[in-house]
Amino acid sequence: MSIPVVTVGESASECVTGLEQLRGPVTVVRRCEEFTEMIAACQTGIARAAIIAFDAGELTASLLDRLRAADVAVVALADDNDAQERLRALNIRQAGTNVEPAVLAEQVSLAVADLELHRDTGSSSSFAETADSLVPRTPAPAADPESDGDGRVIAIWGPTGAPGRTTLAVNLAAELTATGSRVLLIDADTYGASVAAALGLLDESAAVAQACRFADQGSLDSAMLMRVCSEVLIEGNALNVLTGITRPDRWAEVRPSALSRIIAVARSSADAVVVDCGFGLEADEELSFDTLAPRRNGATLRCLELADEVYAVGAADSIGVPRLVRGLNELAEAVPTAVPRVIFNKVRAASVGRSPERQLREAWERFGPASAISAFLPADFDAADAALLAGSTLCEAAPASPLRQSIASLVDAPVEQRRRGSTGAPNNEMKFSGNGVRLSQ
Numbered sequence: 001m002s003i004p005v006v007t008v009g010e011s012a013s014e015c016v017t018g019l020e021q022l023r024g025p026v027t028v029v030r031r032c033e034e035f036t037e038m039i040a041a042c043q044t045g046i047a048r049a050a051i052i053a054f055d056a057g058e059l060t061a062s063l064l065d066r067l068r069a070a071d072v073a074v075v076a077l078a079d080d081n082d083a084q085e086r087l088r089a090l091n092i093r094q095a096g097t098n099v100e101p102a103v104l105a106e107q108v109s110l111a112v113a114d115l116e117l118h119r120d121t122g123s124s125s126s127f128a129e130t131a132d133s134l135v136p137r138t139p140a141p142a143a144d145p146e147s148d149g150d151g152r153v154i155a156i157w158g159p160t161g162a163p164g165r166t167t168l169a170v171n172l173a174a175e176l177t178a179t180g181s182r183v184l185l186i187d188a189d190t191y192g193a194s195v196a197a198a199l200g201l202l203d204e205s206a207a208v209a210q211a212c213r214f215a216d217q218g219s220l221d222s223a224m225l226m227r228v229c230s231e232v233l234i235e236g237n238a239l240n241v242l243t244g245i246t247r248p249d250r251w252a253e254v255r256p257s258a259l260s261r262i263i264a265v266a267r268s269s270a271d272a273v274v275v276d277c278g279f280g281l282e283a284d285e286e287l288s289f290d291t292l293a294p295r296r297n298g299a300t301l302r303c304l305e306l307a308d309e310v311y312a313v314g315a316a317d318s319i320g321v322p323r324l325v326r327g328l329n330e331l332a333e334a335v336p337t338a339v340p341r342v343i344f345n346k347v348r349a350a351s352v353g354r355s356p357e358r359q360l361r362e363a364w365e366r367f368g369p370a371s372a373i374s375a376f377l378p379a380d381f382d383a384a385d386a387a388l389l390a391g392s393t394l395c396e397a398a399p400a401s402p403l404r405q406s407i408a409s410l411v412d413a414p415v416e417q418r419r420r421g422s423t424g425a426p427n428n429e430m431k432f433s434g435n436g437v438r439l440s441q
């Protein structure tokens with residue numbers, strides 16, 4: 001079957017006669033003058049592919065997402081090196097403007113095949129994928145060497161209610177940095193970004209939004225990513241920080257497709273990439289009529305999908321625990337590939353009752369989801385406050401504190417092993433109240 005194609009831009013339009021003379025593989029259904037006209041045509045469903053002259057308008061990752069969401073594959077025509085470089089970074093199939101019609105038709109059918117392959121292998125249950133960001137996670141045609149990094153991505157997530165996601169993200173990143181690893185900390189929270197404040201960075205630049213813009217334009221590479229990062233010294237080692245949005249209403253700037261690219265580049269620039277995620281997982285914006293509207297939770301969902309490890313943090317009290325139970329169920333539905341490490345934070349007898357860890361374990365075994373509890377982090381208000389006050393990490397502001405030590409031991413030792421051998425366990429001296437934790441809702 002002939003592939004219906006739209007074109008935009010002069011050099012694309014000049015290819016039309018040659019393509020029509022082939023009488024077969026592709027049929028040009030519309031020649032568009034402008035990008036907006038081309039997008040509108042694609043959204044009506046008349047085309048399966050678009051041939052775009054590179055200089056016809058601004059080709060960005062978000063635009064590609066919109067076309068992919070409309071099930072339209074893209075081939076771009078470009079001659080100069082810079083343009084070709086950008087197209088490679090955006091993973092777009094390309095050809096020169098003087099390309100033979102048969103070769104161009106072949107590129108079009110390969111681009112359509114790429115898109116179908118992506119649709120078949122992509123996670124259809126992924127809420128992040130639903131509309132604004134169908135980014136290839138299968139190797140794209142012109143694979144970018146920077147996507148091949150093997151840095152591990154650790155997403156820190158937890159339900160609403162400030163369970164301690166940022167505290168864990170910042171301090172886990174700091175502990176990894178202190179061990180000599182190259183670490184990049186990304187604030188991807190689209191509701192309440194606070195990594196910059198936690199680290200005392202006077203950052204007004206919303207580095208994550210800047211990086212997203214570069215990623216969108218196909219110009220983000222390792223050097224560029226490092227340039228927009230702030231550097232924080234942890235025991236003499238540099239922790240690179242991609243600060244978050246400065247106001248919650250800027251959430252739409254943290255686009256999932258751009259985040260995919262940032263994470264790919266980050267993997268090749270760092271040994272560990274720690275991401276502070278937002279809490280929301282629900283995709284009820286899907287009820288919106290505008291299926292191409294950006295989705296606020298898309299950034300969190302995308303990070304969770306791409307992460308090698310997911311830490312799910314919950315507050316250890318009678319509000320936090322049921323929220324974590326519900327949140328983990330939502331997580332299993334939204335990102336079935338995620339295998340979370342469950343972390344209880346702010347563990348204290350005053351909010352749970354006698355022997356808080358034992359009570360939490362017992363309650364979890366009876367009512368909790370399948371994932372076992374991986375670790376308990378003590379309520380340690382002195383240390384947490386000292387770090388916030390100093391705009392610093394626990395390893396700098398409260399190195400001997402129980403909270404710091406618990407987070408440090410998450411980094412390299414399996415939690416169960418570490419707990420048995422640990423000294424000075426923070427909860428030993430808790431006074432028990434006798435009230436059991438309630439998991440039922």
Ligand SMILES: Nc1ncnc2c1ncn2[C@@H]1O[C@H](COP(=O)(O)OP(=O)(O)OP(=O)(O)O)[C@@H](O)[C@H]1O
Pocket residue numbers: 158160161162163164165166167168189192194345346347377378379380381382384385388403
């Ligand atoms: N183990 C702890 N003991 C005492 N206080 C803690 C502990 N963990 C976090 N906190 C404090 O709880 C508050 C919320 O922590 P944090 O900002 O890390 O939560 P969050 O989940 O990132 O919240 P948000 O929804 O705002 O992103 C902060 O004041 C922090 O210092």
Ligand SMILES: [Mg+2]
Pocket residue numbers: 165166167189192193194276
């Ligand atoms: Mg936070």
